Amino acid sequence: MGVLNRESQEIHAKIAYVGPEGSGKTTNLEFIQRKLKKSQVGELQTDGNGSAGTEALSVRLGKIRDFSTYFELQTIPSSPETLDRRREIVATADGIVFVADLRPEHHDATADALEELESILRERDLDFDDVMIVVQYNHRDEVDENALDGLCRRLGLDSETSFEACAKDGTGVLQSLTTLSKLVLAKIRHDASATAVEASAAKTVIRETEQAPVAVDADIEEAVQSIEDTTLDALTPLPPEKSLRVESAGPVEGTDAELVIPIRLLDDETGRSTELRIRVSIGES
Ligand SMILES: Nc1nc2c(ncn2[C@@H]2O[C@H](COP(=O)(O)OP(=O)(O)O)[C@@H](O)[C@H]2O)c(=O)[nH]1
Ligand SMILES: [Mg+2]
Missing domain, CATH: 2.20.25 (N-terminal domain of TfIIb)
Incomplete structure:
Protein backbone atom coordinates (compact mmCIF):
# COMPACT_ATOMS: atom_id res chain seq x y z
CA MET A 1 0.00 0.00 0.00
CA GLY A 2 1.05 3.59 -0.57
CA VAL A 3 3.78 4.88 1.65
CA LEU A 4 4.35 8.45 2.74
CA ASN A 5 7.70 8.44 4.51
CA ARG A 6 8.42 11.59 6.43
CA GLU A 7 12.03 10.70 7.27
CA SER A 8 13.16 10.11 3.69
CA GLN A 9 10.55 12.59 2.42
CA GLU A 10 9.32 10.20 -0.21
CA ILE A 11 5.96 8.97 -1.40
CA HIS A 12 5.82 5.55 -3.05
CA ALA A 13 2.71 4.11 -4.67
CA LYS A 14 1.90 1.14 -6.89
CA ILE A 15 -0.43 0.94 -9.83
CA ALA A 16 -1.46 -2.40 -11.31
CA TYR A 17 -2.64 -2.87 -14.88
CA VAL A 18 -5.27 -5.58 -14.73
CA GLY A 19 -7.27 -7.12 -17.57
CA PRO A 20 -7.55 -10.20 -19.77
CA GLU A 21 -4.86 -11.44 -22.11
CA GLY A 22 -4.49 -9.20 -25.15
CA SER A 23 -6.46 -6.26 -23.72
CA GLY A 24 -3.46 -3.94 -23.98
CA LYS A 25 -1.72 -3.86 -20.59
CA THR A 26 1.80 -4.20 -21.96
CA THR A 27 1.02 -1.68 -24.69
CA ASN A 28 0.02 0.89 -22.03
CA LEU A 29 3.37 0.60 -20.26
CA GLU A 30 5.32 0.64 -23.51
CA PHE A 31 3.59 3.86 -24.54
CA ILE A 32 4.21 5.52 -21.16
CA GLN A 33 7.87 4.49 -21.30
CA ARG A 34 8.26 6.01 -24.76
CA LYS A 35 6.34 9.18 -24.01
CA LEU A 36 7.72 10.38 -20.67
CA LYS A 37 10.97 12.26 -20.31
CA LYS A 38 13.92 9.91 -19.73
CA SER A 39 14.70 11.60 -16.42
CA GLN A 40 11.28 10.59 -15.15
CA VAL A 41 10.89 7.03 -16.31
CA GLY A 42 13.03 3.89 -16.00
CA GLU A 43 13.47 1.04 -18.44
CA LEU A 44 10.61 -1.40 -18.95
CA GLN A 45 11.47 -4.43 -16.80
CA THR A 46 10.05 -7.74 -18.00
CA ASP A 47 9.73 -10.89 -15.95
CA GLY A 48 8.70 -14.12 -17.69
CA ASN A 49 7.28 -14.62 -21.17
CA GLY A 50 3.97 -14.49 -22.96
CA SER A 51 0.82 -14.72 -20.90
CA ALA A 52 2.86 -15.69 -17.81
CA GLY A 53 5.00 -12.57 -18.11
CA THR A 54 4.70 -9.26 -16.30
CA GLU A 55 6.23 -5.85 -16.87
CA ALA A 56 7.19 -3.15 -14.41
CA LEU A 57 7.99 0.51 -14.96
CA SER A 58 9.18 3.13 -12.46
CA VAL A 59 7.85 6.64 -12.88
CA ARG A 60 9.16 9.62 -10.93
CA LEU A 61 6.52 12.30 -10.54
CA GLY A 62 9.03 14.80 -9.19
CA LYS A 63 9.01 16.72 -5.93
CA ILE A 64 5.76 17.76 -4.42
CA ARG A 65 6.78 20.27 -1.79
CA ASP A 66 9.63 18.38 -0.17
CA PHE A 67 8.33 14.91 -1.00
CA SER A 68 9.89 13.01 -3.90
CA THR A 69 7.06 11.00 -5.39
CA TYR A 70 7.50 7.66 -7.15
CA PHE A 71 5.00 5.36 -8.83
CA GLU A 72 5.67 1.74 -9.72
CA LEU A 73 3.50 0.52 -12.60
CA GLN A 74 3.06 -3.23 -12.97
CA THR A 75 1.10 -5.44 -15.35
CA ILE A 76 -0.46 -8.67 -14.13
CA PRO A 77 0.28 -11.93 -15.95
CA SER A 78 -2.81 -13.41 -17.63
CA SER A 79 -2.40 -17.19 -17.69
CA PRO A 80 -4.56 -19.30 -15.31
CA GLU A 81 -1.58 -20.80 -13.44
CA THR A 82 -0.33 -17.35 -12.41
CA LEU A 83 -3.29 -16.57 -10.12
CA ASP A 84 -1.05 -16.30 -7.06
CA ARG A 85 1.11 -13.71 -8.77
CA ARG A 86 -2.02 -11.74 -9.72
CA ARG A 87 -3.19 -11.91 -6.10
CA GLU A 88 0.14 -10.60 -4.90
CA ILE A 89 0.23 -7.71 -7.41
CA VAL A 90 -3.37 -6.68 -6.74
CA ALA A 91 -2.94 -6.96 -2.97
CA THR A 92 -0.05 -4.48 -2.94
CA ALA A 93 -1.57 -2.02 -5.42
CA ASP A 94 -2.86 1.41 -4.42
CA GLY A 95 -4.59 1.88 -7.73
CA ILE A 96 -5.76 -0.23 -10.64
CA VAL A 97 -6.13 0.53 -14.32
CA PHE A 98 -8.64 -2.08 -15.43
CA VAL A 99 -7.96 -2.57 -19.14
CA ALA A 100 -11.20 -3.86 -20.66
CA ASP A 101 -11.15 -5.35 -24.15
CA LEU A 102 -13.96 -3.90 -26.26
CA ARG A 103 -13.74 -6.51 -29.03
CA PRO A 104 -16.97 -8.52 -28.68
CA GLU A 105 -15.17 -11.88 -28.72
CA HIS A 106 -13.18 -10.67 -25.67
CA HIS A 107 -16.13 -9.47 -23.57
CA ASP A 108 -16.41 -12.81 -21.72
CA ALA A 109 -12.72 -12.77 -20.82
CA THR A 110 -13.02 -9.15 -19.69
CA ALA A 111 -16.01 -9.90 -17.46
CA ASP A 112 -14.13 -12.90 -16.00
CA ALA A 113 -11.06 -10.75 -15.31
CA LEU A 114 -13.19 -8.19 -13.47
CA GLU A 115 -14.90 -10.91 -11.45
CA GLU A 116 -11.54 -12.37 -10.48
CA LEU A 117 -10.24 -8.93 -9.50
CA GLU A 118 -13.26 -8.28 -7.28
CA SER A 119 -12.92 -11.69 -5.65
CA ILE A 120 -9.19 -11.14 -4.96
CA LEU A 121 -10.07 -7.84 -3.29
CA ARG A 122 -12.95 -9.41 -1.34
CA GLU A 123 -10.60 -12.08 0.06
CA ARG A 124 -8.79 -9.17 1.72
CA ASP A 125 -11.91 -7.28 2.71
CA LEU A 126 -11.16 -4.63 0.11
CA ASP A 127 -13.24 -3.01 -2.59
CA PHE A 128 -12.98 -0.08 -5.00
CA ASP A 129 -13.26 2.39 -2.10
CA ASP A 130 -9.99 1.06 -0.69
CA VAL A 131 -8.17 0.50 -3.96
CA MET A 132 -8.68 3.28 -6.49
CA ILE A 133 -9.66 2.19 -9.99
CA VAL A 134 -10.10 3.67 -13.43
CA VAL A 135 -11.57 1.65 -16.27
CA GLN A 136 -9.95 1.84 -19.67
CA TYR A 137 -12.17 0.62 -22.54
CA ASN A 138 -9.42 -0.33 -24.94
CA HIS A 139 -9.37 -1.47 -28.58
CA ARG A 140 -11.90 1.34 -29.20
CA ASP A 141 -10.57 1.76 -32.75
CA GLU A 142 -11.70 -1.76 -33.62
CA VAL A 143 -15.33 -1.59 -32.50
CA ASP A 144 -18.49 0.46 -32.85
CA GLU A 145 -20.67 2.22 -30.27
CA ASN A 146 -22.76 -0.93 -29.69
CA ALA A 147 -19.77 -2.88 -28.43
CA LEU A 148 -18.92 -0.04 -26.04
CA ASP A 149 -22.48 0.19 -24.70
CA GLY A 150 -22.73 -3.61 -24.42
CA LEU A 151 -19.51 -4.02 -22.42
CA CYS A 152 -20.22 -1.01 -20.17
CA ARG A 153 -23.61 -2.45 -19.29
CA ARG A 154 -22.17 -5.90 -18.70
CA LEU A 155 -19.38 -4.73 -16.38
CA GLY A 156 -21.68 -2.37 -14.46
CA LEU A 157 -18.86 -0.07 -13.36
CA ASP A 158 -20.95 3.06 -13.85
CA SER A 159 -19.69 4.90 -10.81
CA GLU A 160 -16.02 4.40 -11.68
CA THR A 161 -14.05 6.84 -13.85
CA SER A 162 -13.59 5.45 -17.33
CA PHE A 163 -11.82 6.26 -20.58
CA GLU A 164 -12.16 5.04 -24.11
CA ALA A 165 -8.73 4.14 -25.39
CA CYS A 166 -6.59 2.92 -28.21
CA ALA A 167 -3.40 1.98 -26.40
CA LYS A 168 -1.73 1.15 -29.69
CA ASP A 169 -1.54 4.84 -30.62
CA GLY A 170 -1.62 6.08 -27.02
CA THR A 171 -5.16 7.48 -26.98
CA GLY A 172 -6.45 7.46 -23.40
CA VAL A 173 -3.26 5.99 -21.93
CA LEU A 174 -1.87 9.07 -20.16
CA GLN A 175 -5.36 10.26 -19.21
CA SER A 176 -5.98 6.96 -17.42
CA LEU A 177 -2.67 7.20 -15.58
CA THR A 178 -2.89 10.87 -14.56
CA THR A 179 -6.46 10.52 -13.33
CA LEU A 180 -5.63 7.43 -11.32
CA SER A 181 -2.44 9.05 -9.95
CA LYS A 182 -4.47 11.92 -8.55
CA LEU A 183 -7.00 9.56 -6.98
CA VAL A 184 -4.20 7.49 -5.42
CA LEU A 185 -2.36 10.54 -4.07
CA ALA A 186 -5.58 11.95 -2.62
CA LYS A 187 -6.18 8.59 -0.90
CA ILE A 188 -2.63 8.51 0.53
CA ARG A 189 -3.21 12.04 1.80
CA HIS A 190 -6.50 11.04 3.37
CA ASP A 191 -4.96 7.97 5.05
CA ALA A 192 -1.95 9.95 6.28
CA SER A 193 -4.21 12.56 7.89
CA ALA A 194 -6.37 9.85 9.45
CA THR A 195 -3.26 8.23 10.95
CA ALA A 196 -2.11 11.59 12.29
CA VAL A 197 -5.53 12.19 13.83
CA GLU A 198 -5.47 8.74 15.49
CA ALA A 199 -1.94 9.32 16.84
CA SER A 200 -2.97 12.67 18.18
CA ALA A 201 -6.12 11.24 19.75
CA ALA A 202 -4.04 8.51 21.42
CA LYS A 203 -1.77 11.13 22.93
CA THR A 204 -4.78 12.94 24.30
CA VAL A 205 -5.93 9.76 26.05
CA ILE A 206 -2.54 9.25 27.68
CA ARG A 207 -2.43 12.83 28.92
CA GLU A 208 -5.90 12.58 30.36
CA THR A 209 -6.10 15.98 31.93
CA GLU A 210 -4.86 17.83 28.89
CA GLN A 211 -7.53 19.22 26.57
CA ALA A 212 -5.26 19.29 23.53
CA PRO A 213 -7.03 19.91 20.22
CA VAL A 214 -6.72 17.08 17.71
CA ALA A 215 -3.97 18.42 15.47
CA VAL A 216 -3.03 16.69 12.25
CA ASP A 217 0.63 16.68 11.38
CA ALA A 218 0.98 19.97 9.57
CA ASP A 219 3.95 18.90 7.44
CA ILE A 220 2.25 15.85 6.03
CA GLU A 221 -1.03 17.61 5.62
CA GLU A 222 0.53 20.48 3.71
CA ALA A 223 2.69 18.26 1.52
CA VAL A 224 -0.10 15.98 0.41
CA GLN A 225 -2.66 18.74 0.14
CA SER A 226 -0.57 20.40 -2.56
CA ILE A 227 -0.55 17.20 -4.59
CA GLU A 228 -4.07 17.65 -5.83
CA ASP A 229 -3.35 21.18 -6.97
CA THR A 230 -0.11 20.28 -8.65
CA THR A 231 -0.02 19.61 -12.34
CA LEU A 232 1.71 16.31 -12.79
CA ASP A 233 4.45 17.64 -15.01
CA ALA A 234 6.08 14.28 -15.38
CA LEU A 235 3.01 12.88 -17.02
CA THR A 236 2.70 15.62 -19.59
CA PRO A 237 3.62 14.14 -22.95
CA LEU A 238 6.59 15.60 -24.74
CA PRO A 239 5.65 18.12 -27.43
CA PRO A 240 5.91 16.80 -30.96
CA GLU A 241 9.11 17.54 -32.82
CA LYS A 242 9.08 21.01 -34.30
CA SER A 243 7.99 20.75 -37.90
N1 LIG B 1 -5.92 -2.02 -32.77
C1 LIG B 1 -5.52 -1.99 -31.49
N2 LIG B 1 -4.58 -2.86 -31.08
C2 LIG B 1 -4.20 -2.82 -29.79
C3 LIG B 1 -4.74 -1.89 -28.87
N3 LIG B 1 -4.16 -2.10 -27.67
C4 LIG B 1 -3.28 -3.11 -27.82
N4 LIG B 1 -3.30 -3.54 -29.08
C5 LIG B 1 -2.56 -4.68 -29.67
O1 LIG B 1 -3.08 -5.86 -29.07
C6 LIG B 1 -2.05 -6.82 -28.86
C7 LIG B 1 -2.04 -7.26 -27.42
O2 LIG B 1 -1.67 -6.17 -26.60
P1 LIG B 1 -0.82 -6.37 -25.25
O3 LIG B 1 -0.49 -5.03 -24.71
O4 LIG B 1 0.31 -7.30 -25.49
O5 LIG B 1 -1.90 -7.10 -24.34
P2 LIG B 1 -1.74 -7.66 -22.84
O6 LIG B 1 -1.83 -9.14 -22.95
O7 LIG B 1 -2.89 -7.09 -22.09
O8 LIG B 1 -0.43 -7.20 -22.31
C8 LIG B 1 -0.76 -6.13 -29.32
O9 LIG B 1 -0.48 -6.59 -30.63
C9 LIG B 1 -1.08 -4.66 -29.31
O10 LIG B 1 -0.35 -3.94 -30.27
C10 LIG B 1 -5.75 -0.97 -29.35
O11 LIG B 1 -6.31 -0.17 -28.62
N5 LIG B 1 -6.09 -1.08 -30.65
MG1 LIG C 1 1.18 -8.33 -21.65
Whole structure:
Protein backbone atom coordinates (compact mmCIF):
# COMPACT_ATOMS: atom_id res chain seq x y z
CA MET A 1 0.00 0.00 0.00
CA GLY A 2 1.05 3.59 -0.57
CA VAL A 3 3.78 4.88 1.65
CA LEU A 4 4.35 8.45 2.74
CA ASN A 5 7.70 8.44 4.51
CA ARG A 6 8.42 11.59 6.43
CA GLU A 7 12.03 10.70 7.27
CA SER A 8 13.16 10.11 3.69
CA GLN A 9 10.55 12.59 2.42
CA GLU A 10 9.32 10.20 -0.21
CA ILE A 11 5.96 8.97 -1.40
CA HIS A 12 5.82 5.55 -3.05
CA ALA A 13 2.71 4.11 -4.67
CA LYS A 14 1.90 1.14 -6.89
CA ILE A 15 -0.43 0.94 -9.83
CA ALA A 16 -1.46 -2.40 -11.31
CA TYR A 17 -2.64 -2.87 -14.88
CA VAL A 18 -5.27 -5.58 -14.73
CA GLY A 19 -7.27 -7.12 -17.57
CA PRO A 20 -7.55 -10.20 -19.77
CA GLU A 21 -4.86 -11.44 -22.11
CA GLY A 22 -4.49 -9.20 -25.15
CA SER A 23 -6.46 -6.26 -23.72
CA GLY A 24 -3.46 -3.94 -23.98
CA LYS A 25 -1.72 -3.86 -20.59
CA THR A 26 1.80 -4.20 -21.96
CA THR A 27 1.02 -1.68 -24.69
CA ASN A 28 0.02 0.89 -22.03
CA LEU A 29 3.37 0.60 -20.26
CA GLU A 30 5.32 0.64 -23.51
CA PHE A 31 3.59 3.86 -24.54
CA ILE A 32 4.21 5.52 -21.16
CA GLN A 33 7.87 4.49 -21.30
CA ARG A 34 8.26 6.01 -24.76
CA LYS A 35 6.34 9.18 -24.01
CA LEU A 36 7.72 10.38 -20.67
CA LYS A 37 10.97 12.26 -20.31
CA LYS A 38 13.92 9.91 -19.73
CA SER A 39 14.70 11.60 -16.42
CA GLN A 40 11.28 10.59 -15.15
CA VAL A 41 10.89 7.03 -16.31
CA GLY A 42 13.03 3.89 -16.00
CA GLU A 43 13.47 1.04 -18.44
CA LEU A 44 10.61 -1.40 -18.95
CA GLN A 45 11.47 -4.43 -16.80
CA THR A 46 10.05 -7.74 -18.00
CA ASP A 47 9.73 -10.89 -15.95
CA GLY A 48 8.70 -14.12 -17.69
CA ASN A 49 7.28 -14.62 -21.17
CA GLY A 50 3.97 -14.49 -22.96
CA SER A 51 0.82 -14.72 -20.90
CA ALA A 52 2.86 -15.69 -17.81
CA GLY A 53 5.00 -12.57 -18.11
CA THR A 54 4.70 -9.26 -16.30
CA GLU A 55 6.23 -5.85 -16.87
CA ALA A 56 7.19 -3.15 -14.41
CA LEU A 57 7.99 0.51 -14.96
CA SER A 58 9.18 3.13 -12.46
CA VAL A 59 7.85 6.64 -12.88
CA ARG A 60 9.16 9.62 -10.93
CA LEU A 61 6.52 12.30 -10.54
CA GLY A 62 9.03 14.80 -9.19
CA LYS A 63 9.01 16.72 -5.93
CA ILE A 64 5.76 17.76 -4.42
CA ARG A 65 6.78 20.27 -1.79
CA ASP A 66 9.63 18.38 -0.17
CA PHE A 67 8.33 14.91 -1.00
CA SER A 68 9.89 13.01 -3.90
CA THR A 69 7.06 11.00 -5.39
CA TYR A 70 7.50 7.66 -7.15
CA PHE A 71 5.00 5.36 -8.83
CA GLU A 72 5.67 1.74 -9.72
CA LEU A 73 3.50 0.52 -12.60
CA GLN A 74 3.06 -3.23 -12.97
CA THR A 75 1.10 -5.44 -15.35
CA ILE A 76 -0.46 -8.67 -14.13
CA PRO A 77 0.28 -11.93 -15.95
CA SER A 78 -2.81 -13.41 -17.63
CA SER A 79 -2.40 -17.19 -17.69
CA PRO A 80 -4.56 -19.30 -15.31
CA GLU A 81 -1.58 -20.80 -13.44
CA THR A 82 -0.33 -17.35 -12.41
CA LEU A 83 -3.29 -16.57 -10.12
CA ASP A 84 -1.05 -16.30 -7.06
CA ARG A 85 1.11 -13.71 -8.77
CA ARG A 86 -2.02 -11.74 -9.72
CA ARG A 87 -3.19 -11.91 -6.10
CA GLU A 88 0.14 -10.60 -4.90
CA ILE A 89 0.23 -7.71 -7.41
CA VAL A 90 -3.37 -6.68 -6.74
CA ALA A 91 -2.94 -6.96 -2.97
CA THR A 92 -0.05 -4.48 -2.94
CA ALA A 93 -1.57 -2.02 -5.42
CA ASP A 94 -2.86 1.41 -4.42
CA GLY A 95 -4.59 1.88 -7.73
CA ILE A 96 -5.76 -0.23 -10.64
CA VAL A 97 -6.13 0.53 -14.32
CA PHE A 98 -8.64 -2.08 -15.43
CA VAL A 99 -7.96 -2.57 -19.14
CA ALA A 100 -11.20 -3.86 -20.66
CA ASP A 101 -11.15 -5.35 -24.15
CA LEU A 102 -13.96 -3.90 -26.26
CA ARG A 103 -13.74 -6.51 -29.03
CA PRO A 104 -16.97 -8.52 -28.68
CA GLU A 105 -15.17 -11.88 -28.72
CA HIS A 106 -13.18 -10.67 -25.67
CA HIS A 107 -16.13 -9.47 -23.57
CA ASP A 108 -16.41 -12.81 -21.72
CA ALA A 109 -12.72 -12.77 -20.82
CA THR A 110 -13.02 -9.15 -19.69
CA ALA A 111 -16.01 -9.90 -17.46
CA ASP A 112 -14.13 -12.90 -16.00
CA ALA A 113 -11.06 -10.75 -15.31
CA LEU A 114 -13.19 -8.19 -13.47
CA GLU A 115 -14.90 -10.91 -11.45
CA GLU A 116 -11.54 -12.37 -10.48
CA LEU A 117 -10.24 -8.93 -9.50
CA GLU A 118 -13.26 -8.28 -7.28
CA SER A 119 -12.92 -11.69 -5.65
CA ILE A 120 -9.19 -11.14 -4.96
CA LEU A 121 -10.07 -7.84 -3.29
CA ARG A 122 -12.95 -9.41 -1.34
CA GLU A 123 -10.60 -12.08 0.06
CA ARG A 124 -8.79 -9.17 1.72
CA ASP A 125 -11.91 -7.28 2.71
CA LEU A 126 -11.16 -4.63 0.11
CA ASP A 127 -13.24 -3.01 -2.59
CA PHE A 128 -12.98 -0.08 -5.00
CA ASP A 129 -13.26 2.39 -2.10
CA ASP A 130 -9.99 1.06 -0.69
CA VAL A 131 -8.17 0.50 -3.96
CA MET A 132 -8.68 3.28 -6.49
CA ILE A 133 -9.66 2.19 -9.99
CA VAL A 134 -10.10 3.67 -13.43
CA VAL A 135 -11.57 1.65 -16.27
CA GLN A 136 -9.95 1.84 -19.67
CA TYR A 137 -12.17 0.62 -22.54
CA ASN A 138 -9.42 -0.33 -24.94
CA HIS A 139 -9.37 -1.47 -28.58
CA ARG A 140 -11.90 1.34 -29.20
CA ASP A 141 -10.57 1.76 -32.75
CA GLU A 142 -11.70 -1.76 -33.62
CA VAL A 143 -15.33 -1.59 -32.50
CA ASP A 144 -18.49 0.46 -32.85
CA GLU A 145 -20.67 2.22 -30.27
CA ASN A 146 -22.76 -0.93 -29.69
CA ALA A 147 -19.77 -2.88 -28.43
CA LEU A 148 -18.92 -0.04 -26.04
CA ASP A 149 -22.48 0.19 -24.70
CA GLY A 150 -22.73 -3.61 -24.42
CA LEU A 151 -19.51 -4.02 -22.42
CA CYS A 152 -20.22 -1.01 -20.17
CA ARG A 153 -23.61 -2.45 -19.29
CA ARG A 154 -22.17 -5.90 -18.70
CA LEU A 155 -19.38 -4.73 -16.38
CA GLY A 156 -21.68 -2.37 -14.46
CA LEU A 157 -18.86 -0.07 -13.36
CA ASP A 158 -20.95 3.06 -13.85
CA SER A 159 -19.69 4.90 -10.81
CA GLU A 160 -16.02 4.40 -11.68
CA THR A 161 -14.05 6.84 -13.85
CA SER A 162 -13.59 5.45 -17.33
CA PHE A 163 -11.82 6.26 -20.58
CA GLU A 164 -12.16 5.04 -24.11
CA ALA A 165 -8.73 4.14 -25.39
CA CYS A 166 -6.59 2.92 -28.21
CA ALA A 167 -3.40 1.98 -26.40
CA LYS A 168 -1.73 1.15 -29.69
CA ASP A 169 -1.54 4.84 -30.62
CA GLY A 170 -1.62 6.08 -27.02
CA THR A 171 -5.16 7.48 -26.98
CA GLY A 172 -6.45 7.46 -23.40
CA VAL A 173 -3.26 5.99 -21.93
CA LEU A 174 -1.87 9.07 -20.16
CA GLN A 175 -5.36 10.26 -19.21
CA SER A 176 -5.98 6.96 -17.42
CA LEU A 177 -2.67 7.20 -15.58
CA THR A 178 -2.89 10.87 -14.56
CA THR A 179 -6.46 10.52 -13.33
CA LEU A 180 -5.63 7.43 -11.32
CA SER A 181 -2.44 9.05 -9.95
CA LYS A 182 -4.47 11.92 -8.55
CA LEU A 183 -7.00 9.56 -6.98
CA VAL A 184 -4.20 7.49 -5.42
CA LEU A 185 -2.36 10.54 -4.07
CA ALA A 186 -5.58 11.95 -2.62
CA LYS A 187 -6.18 8.59 -0.90
CA ILE A 188 -2.63 8.51 0.53
CA ARG A 189 -3.21 12.04 1.80
CA HIS A 190 -6.50 11.04 3.37
CA ASP A 191 -4.96 7.97 5.05
CA ALA A 192 -1.95 9.95 6.28
CA SER A 193 -4.21 12.56 7.89
CA ALA A 194 -6.37 9.85 9.45
CA THR A 195 -3.26 8.23 10.95
CA ALA A 196 -2.11 11.59 12.29
CA VAL A 197 -5.53 12.19 13.83
CA GLU A 198 -5.47 8.74 15.49
CA ALA A 199 -1.94 9.32 16.84
CA SER A 200 -2.97 12.67 18.18
CA ALA A 201 -6.12 11.24 19.75
CA ALA A 202 -4.04 8.51 21.42
CA LYS A 203 -1.77 11.13 22.93
CA THR A 204 -4.78 12.94 24.30
CA VAL A 205 -5.93 9.76 26.05
CA ILE A 206 -2.54 9.25 27.68
CA ARG A 207 -2.43 12.83 28.92
CA GLU A 208 -5.90 12.58 30.36
CA THR A 209 -6.10 15.98 31.93
CA GLU A 210 -4.86 17.83 28.89
CA GLN A 211 -7.53 19.22 26.57
CA ALA A 212 -5.26 19.29 23.53
CA PRO A 213 -7.03 19.91 20.22
CA VAL A 214 -6.72 17.08 17.71
CA ALA A 215 -3.97 18.42 15.47
CA VAL A 216 -3.03 16.69 12.25
CA ASP A 217 0.63 16.68 11.38
CA ALA A 218 0.98 19.97 9.57
CA ASP A 219 3.95 18.90 7.44
CA ILE A 220 2.25 15.85 6.03
CA GLU A 221 -1.03 17.61 5.62
CA GLU A 222 0.53 20.48 3.71
CA ALA A 223 2.69 18.26 1.52
CA VAL A 224 -0.10 15.98 0.41
CA GLN A 225 -2.66 18.74 0.14
CA SER A 226 -0.57 20.40 -2.56
CA ILE A 227 -0.55 17.20 -4.59
CA GLU A 228 -4.07 17.65 -5.83
CA ASP A 229 -3.35 21.18 -6.97
CA THR A 230 -0.11 20.28 -8.65
CA THR A 231 -0.02 19.61 -12.34
CA LEU A 232 1.71 16.31 -12.79
CA ASP A 233 4.45 17.64 -15.01
CA ALA A 234 6.08 14.28 -15.38
CA LEU A 235 3.01 12.88 -17.02
CA THR A 236 2.70 15.62 -19.59
CA PRO A 237 3.62 14.14 -22.95
CA LEU A 238 6.59 15.60 -24.74
CA PRO A 239 5.65 18.12 -27.43
CA PRO A 240 5.91 16.80 -30.96
CA GLU A 241 9.11 17.54 -32.82
CA LYS A 242 9.08 21.01 -34.30
CA SER A 243 7.99 20.75 -37.90
CA LEU A 244 9.75 23.27 -40.10
CA ARG A 245 9.21 22.95 -43.81
CA VAL A 246 10.70 24.70 -46.80
CA GLU A 247 8.13 27.15 -48.08
CA SER A 248 10.20 28.46 -50.97
CA ALA A 249 13.76 28.33 -52.26
CA GLY A 250 15.58 30.50 -54.76
CA PRO A 251 16.05 32.24 -57.05
CA VAL A 252 19.75 31.43 -56.87
CA GLU A 253 22.03 34.43 -57.18
CA GLY A 254 25.78 34.67 -57.39
CA THR A 255 28.89 34.44 -59.37
CA ASP A 256 31.19 31.68 -60.59
CA ALA A 257 32.92 31.73 -57.19
CA GLU A 258 29.93 31.85 -54.84
CA LEU A 259 26.24 31.00 -55.03
CA VAL A 260 23.62 32.42 -52.65
CA ILE A 261 20.43 30.38 -52.20
CA PRO A 262 17.58 32.12 -50.34
CA ILE A 263 15.34 29.68 -48.43
CA ARG A 264 12.15 30.48 -46.56
CA LEU A 265 11.23 28.04 -43.75
CA LEU A 266 7.71 27.88 -42.35
CA ASP A 267 6.90 26.72 -38.79
CA ASP A 268 3.55 24.92 -39.21
CA GLU A 269 2.73 25.27 -35.52
CA THR A 270 3.14 29.04 -35.14
CA GLY A 271 2.74 30.10 -38.79
CA ARG A 272 6.02 32.06 -38.53
CA SER A 273 8.46 31.99 -41.40
CA THR A 274 12.21 32.45 -41.29
CA GLU A 275 14.49 33.57 -44.14
CA LEU A 276 17.85 31.85 -44.56
CA ARG A 277 20.52 32.63 -47.10
CA ILE A 278 22.85 29.74 -47.79
CA ARG A 279 26.20 30.68 -49.33
CA VAL A 280 28.01 28.04 -51.33
CA SER A 281 31.61 28.75 -52.26
CA ILE A 282 32.71 27.16 -55.49
CA GLY A 283 36.42 26.41 -55.55
CA GLU A 284 38.76 24.52 -57.86
CA SER A 285 38.83 20.83 -56.95
N1 LIG B 1 -5.92 -2.02 -32.77
C1 LIG B 1 -5.52 -1.99 -31.49
N2 LIG B 1 -4.58 -2.86 -31.08
C2 LIG B 1 -4.20 -2.82 -29.79
C3 LIG B 1 -4.74 -1.89 -28.87
N3 LIG B 1 -4.16 -2.10 -27.67
C4 LIG B 1 -3.28 -3.11 -27.82
N4 LIG B 1 -3.30 -3.54 -29.08
C5 LIG B 1 -2.56 -4.68 -29.67
O1 LIG B 1 -3.08 -5.86 -29.07
C6 LIG B 1 -2.05 -6.82 -28.86
C7 LIG B 1 -2.04 -7.26 -27.42
O2 LIG B 1 -1.67 -6.17 -26.60
P1 LIG B 1 -0.82 -6.37 -25.25
O3 LIG B 1 -0.49 -5.03 -24.71
O4 LIG B 1 0.31 -7.30 -25.49
O5 LIG B 1 -1.90 -7.10 -24.34
P2 LIG B 1 -1.74 -7.66 -22.84
O6 LIG B 1 -1.83 -9.14 -22.95
O7 LIG B 1 -2.89 -7.09 -22.09
O8 LIG B 1 -0.43 -7.20 -22.31
C8 LIG B 1 -0.76 -6.13 -29.32
O9 LIG B 1 -0.48 -6.59 -30.63
C9 LIG B 1 -1.08 -4.66 -29.31
O10 LIG B 1 -0.35 -3.94 -30.27
C10 LIG B 1 -5.75 -0.97 -29.35
O11 LIG B 1 -6.31 -0.17 -28.62
N5 LIG B 1 -6.09 -1.08 -30.65
MG1 LIG C 1 1.18 -8.33 -21.65
